[in-house]
Amino acid sequence: MRIVIAGAHGQIARELGRLLVAADNDVAGLIRNPDQAPDLEMDSVAPVVLDLENSTTEDVTQVLTGADLAVFAAGAGPGSSVARKDSVDRAGAVLFAEAAEQAGVGRLIQISSMGTDTVRGGQRPEGLADAMYAYLVAKLAAEEDLEARAALDWTIVRPGMLTNGDPVGLVELAVDVPQNTIPRRDVAAVLAELISSRRGGGQVLELVTGTESIPDAVASLPVAL
Numbered sequence: 001m002r003i004v005i006a007g008a009h010g011q012i013a014r015e016l017g018r019l020l021v022a023a024d025n026d027v028a029g030l031i032r033n034p035d036q037a038p039d040l041e042m043d044s045v046a047p048v049v050l051d052l053e054n055s056t057t058e059d060v061t062q063v064l065t066g067a068d069l070a071v072f073a074a075g076a077g078p079g080s081s082v083a084r085k086d087s088v089d090r091a092g093a094v095l096f097a098e099a100a101e102q103a104g105v106g107r108l109i110q111i112s113s114m115g116t117d118t119v120r121g122g123q124r125p126e127g128l129a130d131a132m133y134a135y136l137v138a139k140l141a142a143e144e145d146l147e148a149r150a151a152l153d154w155t156i157v158r159p160g161m162l163t164n165g166d167p168v169g170l171v172e173l174a175v176d177v178p179q180n181t182i183p184r185r186d187v188a189a190v191l192a193e194l195i196s197s198r199r200g201g202g203q204v205l206e207l208v209t210g211t212e213s214i215p216d217a218v219a220s221l222p223v224a225l
Helices: 011-022 034-042 057-064 080-101 116-121 130-147 184-197 214-219
Strands: 002-006 025-033 046-049 070-073 108-113 153-159 161-163 169-176 181-183 203-209
Touching: 002 011, 011 025, 011 034, 011 184, 025 034, 034 046, 057 080, 070 080, 070 184, 080 108, 080 130, 108 130, 108 184, 116 130, 116 153, 130 153, 161 184, 169 184, 169 214, 181 184, 184 203, 184 214
Parallel strands: 002 025, 002 070, 025 046, 070 108, 108 153, 153 203, 161 181, 181 203
Antiparallel strands: 169 203
């Protein structure tokens, strides 16, 4: 399979790239900073320097043409401005999905975040910082855009609070799960399992550390179209 990952230098994305390459997939990774290219090459992921904030749909479509599957793992990052949370986490995701549709990519997996439902309808939980509110609003808008794209077989994954701890290999993966943490490497493993199994199509799935093995958790999901 040819797979393109947006935000390919992020911690989850790099681990996912390694897993996909190990499974004999042809993987390309979109990065904004050309200095990150050697890291991807070390992972046997083909770097593509492309800034989603300053690219057209045609630019991204060209990269995605011929891909079987796309993964949106990009994000402005925790120290970014409110404006960049909108331009990357929302607008970048929308651009990527639009390009995937135009390129004829069959499936798109988008990494979102737990908590997006708390800002639905313009609600703002008490005490939520401006930056986190902007982040959740952007992620929710990206989710809603993707859910409306009938031409794509999509899956949205909402991880809980991310950690850099060692992978546990046990998760809870469902439409609604209790708040919990999850190691980034376990998130990557779940994404790789979703891709290889072709399960989870048309679903918004929350993901945290739990008690079920990753293969078993994914096997309980419907097969993607």
